Amino acid sequence: GKxxxxxxxxxxxxxxxxxxxxxxxxxxxxLKLMSSxxxxxxxSYGSLQIHEGGKLMGELDFKDKDILQxxxxxxxxx
Numbered sequence: 001g002k003x004x005x006x007x008x009x010x011x012x013x014x015x016x017x018x019x020x021x022x023x024x025x026x027x028x029x030x031l032k033l034m035s036s037x038x039x040x041x042x043x044s045y046g047s048l049q050i051h052e053g054g055k056l057m058g059e060l061d062f063k064d065k066d067i068l069q070x071x072x073x074x075x076x077x078x
Contacts, residue, residue: 002036017054028063 004019014029017037024042025031031045033054044061 002018005022006020007022009024010021011026012028014032015025015027016032016034017039018034019036020038022040025039025044027043027045029046031039031043031048033039033048033050033056035051035053037051038055038057040055040057042059042061043056044063046063048056048062050056
């Protein structure tokens, strides 16, 4: 709800936010921010919808479901 607050890690298919979320978010599908919603932190999403007044702050990463993406954790120099 509009007065709700959540801090932590979230991993989900879709998410609609009316309150406040702070932390690490991984949303494979739609991340929807309502006009009263605020999200901050490390955020990855498949698609994004922000209503007027919604706030999105932090490190953003778009994840296309149709493209295989690899993470390179250990880079080595030659």
